[in-house]
Amino acid sequence: MMAWxxxxxxxxxxIRVLLWVLPVLLMVPFMIWYERRLLxxxxxxxxxNRTGNITFSRTSRIxxxxxKGKKFHLQGIAQPIADGIKLFIKExxxxxxxxxxxxxxxxxxxxxxxFALGATIPWGPFKGLTPVADVNIGVLWILAVxxxxxxxxxxxxxxxxxxxxxxxxxxxxxxxxxxxxxxxMALAAVCMATGSLKPTDIVESQTGPLxxxxxxxxxxxxxxxxxxxxxxIFFICMVAETNRAPFDLPxxxxxxxxxxxxxxxxxxxxxxxxxxxxxMFVYSLIFSTVFLGGxxxxxxxxxxxxxxxxxxxxxxxxxxxxxxxxxPVWLVGKAFFLVTVYVWLRATLPRLRYDQLMALGxxxxxxxxxxxxxxxxxWMVVSRVASPLAGVVSGLLGFGILYLLYRALNGxxxxxTKFLTSREIDMVEVTRSxx
Amino acid sequence: xxxVTPELMILGAVASLAAAAAVGVVAxxxxxxxxxxxxxxxxVLAFVYFTLNAEMxxxxxxIVYTGAIMVLFLFVIMLLNLGAPQLLRDKDxxxxxxxxxxxxALFALLGSQLLPSFLKVTTPNAPKDFGAPANLGRALFTxxxxxxxxxxxxxxxxxxxxxxxxxxxx
Numbered sequence: 001m002m003a004w005x006x007x008x009x010x011x012x013x014x015i016r017v018l019l020w021v022l023p024v025l026l027m028v029p030f031m032i033w034y035e036r037r038l039l040x041x042x043x044x045x046x047x048x049n050r051t052g053n054i055t056f057s058r059t060s061r062i063x064x065x066x067x068k069g070k071k072f073h074l075q076g077i078a079q080p081i082a083d084g085i086k087l088f089i090k091e092x093x094x095x096x097x098x099x100x101x102x103x104x105x106x107x108x109x110x111x112x113x114x115f116a117l118g119a120t121i122p123w124g125p126f127k128g129l130t131p132v133a134d135v136n137i138g139v140l141w142i143l144a145v146x147x148x149x150x151x152x153x154x155x156x157x158x159x160x161x162x163x164x165x166x167x168x169x170x171x172x173x174x175x176x177x178x179x180x181x182x183x184x185m186a187l188a189a190v191c192m193a194t195g196s197l198k199p200t201d202i203v204e205s206q207t208g209p210l211x212x213x214x215x216x217x218x219x220x221x222x223x224x225x226x227x228x229x230x231x232x233i234f235f236i237c238m239v240a241e242t243n244r245a246p247f248d249l250p251x252x253x254x255x256x257x258x259x260x261x262x263x264x265x266x267x268x269x270x271x272x273x274x275x276x277x278x279x280m281f282v283y284s285l286i287f288s289t290v291f292l293g294g295x296x297x298x299x300x301x302x303x304x305x306x307x308x309x310x311x312x313x314x315x316x317x318x319x320x321x322x323x324x325x326x327x328p329v330w331l332v333g334k335a336f337f338l339v340t341v342y343v344w345l346r347a348t349l350p351r352l353r354y355d356q357l358m359a360l361g362x363x364x365x366x367x368x369x370x371x372x373x374x375x376x377x378x379w380m381v382v383s384r385v386a387s388p389l390a391g392v393v394s395g396l397l398g399f400g401i402l403y404l405l406y407r408a409l410n411g412x413x414x415x416x417t418k419f420l421t422s423r424e425i426d427m428v429e430v431t432r433s434x435x
Numbered sequence: 436x437x438x439v440t441p442e443l444m445i446l447g448a449v450a451s452l453a454a455a456a457a458v459g460v461v462a463x464x465x466x467x468x469x470x471x472x473x474x475x476x477x478x479v480l481a482f483v484y485f486t487l488n489a490e491m492x493x494x495x496x497x498i499v500y501t502g503a504i505m506v507l508f509l510f511v512i513m514l515l516n517l518g519a520p521q522l523l524r525d526k527d528x529x530x531x532x533x534x535x536x537x538x539x540a541l542f543a544l545l546g547s548q549l550l551p552s553f554l555k556v557t558t559p560n561a562p563k564d565f566g567a568p569a570n571l572g573r574a575l576f577t578x579x580x581x582x583x584x585x586x587x588x589x590x591x592x593x594x595x596x597x598x599x600x601x602x603x604x605x
Contacts, residue, residue: 102467135490136567137490140494143498147497147498147506148497151506155471158513170513173506177506197568
């Protein structure tokens with residue numbers, strides 16, 4: 001198998017691309033159903049639960065006897081298929097005064113980045129089959145392609161020749177550019193700690209001992225002090241990059257009708273929709289790869305554990321094999337956990353105001369991510385000069401010192417109620433002066 | 436006759452697309468379409484860099500030019516909303532002919548100097564890890580550290596200057 005792949009590089013490349021694109025495409029309808037059901041459960045309603053139920057006839061002769069009169073309740077899993085058919089056969093309206101070429105090209109431009117984004121993400125330890133391109137600029141590729149995502153939105157907003165669409169597009173471009181910075185700084189911290197820009201190397205480095213100290217437990221980036229901060233920043237930025245609630249300003253219904261895709265109908269609207277959900281899923285895969293140990297099931301290194309306790313090595317070996325062969329299952333499971341968090345956020349948080357959005361991106365996330373890179377540098381130096389444990393301690397100390405500095409500079413700790421008391425109006429004083 | 440290698444075919448396809456996009460930048464009357472052609476040109480140029488084993492340069496091309504600078508260009512063009520392209524078209528303008536002839540002259544000059552040495556090349560000469568981030572970083576922080584720091588100071592001056600221009604009251 002591997003020899004054949006190496007002998008036919010062109011076919012190997014096509015297989016790699018198909019093994020990436022087709023699962024993501026197939027995941028999109030399932031995600032739409034999952035989101036609708038989960039959201040309705042969170043909002044105490046039922047959601048789509050009927051489509052796809054099968055009831056076999058009690059009397060027909062074609063039905064085998066064991067199926068007669070049986071009902072299969074499939075929880076509405078066929079709803080996305082019905083929606084897809086509906087969108088396909090709807091009338092495709094192109095408004096009269098649109099910029100036709102750009103109007104038609106914009107949905108394709110919106111869909112392209114969400115699939116190309118994960119071209120460097122490995123979905124298993126199977127070299128030759130994944131990732132699509134194992135290049136030494138893997139993380140930069142993610143940033144580069146995510147920065148292209150803005151074109152679909154901006155151009156659809158412009159080409160629609162509609163004020164709401166244009167406003168949606170402009171909001172989106174400002175949002176995407178602002179949150180890209182925090183995202184790249186968060187990823188920079190992880191890349192510094194790993195010493196490589198390859199996602200395969202990042203996954204590999206996360207199987208090492210936790211904090212470089214505890215053998216057996218794997219060093220998932222989310223469990224390190226700097227990686228936790230980077231992970232939180234990255235997650236917020238990835239929600240903003242996919243235009244999902246609470247950052248869905250480009251398509252805020254109460255202000256902009258439907259934002260940049262107001263004028264799109266039928267299949268063209270469906271393409272935007274598909275791009276959004278595919279991007280959600282792919283960003284979740286990226287988060288799992290960079291912060292959650294990639295395709296490994298648990299933060300446990302079974303091989304080292306077997307070496308520590310040779311008595312139970314047959315158990316750890318077996319679990320190691322399970323971990324190895326079901327790698328895509330673990331990765332997709334982690335991604336689905338993150339998709340659940342996406343839906344959870346949508347059900348919980350109200351939409352941000354525009355100035356809050358900008359303030360969060362520029363005044364909170366970017367400085368925090370910059371501090372994080374400084375702390376990572378400190379951790380790297382100390383753990384190389386002294387010991388790994390000293391590195392972790394110095395990292396935590398660095399966070400503490402920088403937080404105190406931030407408090408001192410921004411006055412976080414100042415009691416704000418005393419400003420409120422100074423604004424009290426003495427009504428008695430006023431009336432006396434009038435009298 | 437030059438032997439046709441796969442590298443040459445890929446380079447030819449990518450480079451001709453880039454050249455077509457570059458022609459489109461000046462050929463379109465609509466400013467947004469010209470800007471889009473420039474986006475395409477920058478994007479495809481990155482792939483030319485990829486074929487020449489300069490991955491880091493190519494990806495930086497996409498991040499900096501295609502992803503950031505051109506978005507701002509489009510932003511400005513869309514907000515200015517230049518209106519009817521017919522008004523922008525000049526008929527029988529001598530500047531057009533002067534521009535074309537000067538362009539052809541420049542192309543001939545550059546081509547006569549560069550093409551003879553390029554004609555024999557069929558595969559990229561750069562080694563495999565020529566443009567890898569590790570090599571680039573090592574070069575930047577050892578041999579070229581003073582130019583690197585000078586450029587960073589220049590960028591800092593740019594940032595401070597833009598804040599000074601945008602905010603009159605600091």
